[in-house]
Amino acid sequence: MNCPICGEDTVKPFRPFCSKRCADIDLAKWLNGSYAVPSQREDDLDDEIQDAGEFKDRPH
Known part of the structure; x- marks a missing residue:
């Protein structure tokens, strides 16, 4: 098994x-939002569309 970050062989105490x-x-990527699990709920899509419109209307 290879490390998903660097590709080296895994070491038992730190697997994977x-x-x-x-x-x-890897933990830092989860904490800062680099990784995300997409939602299939329609409510989430509506919220994203609304948030995008509000962001667009803000002055720089």
């Missing part, structure tokens, strides 16, 4: 990662 560093990089 090769090191604490790669595990921390």
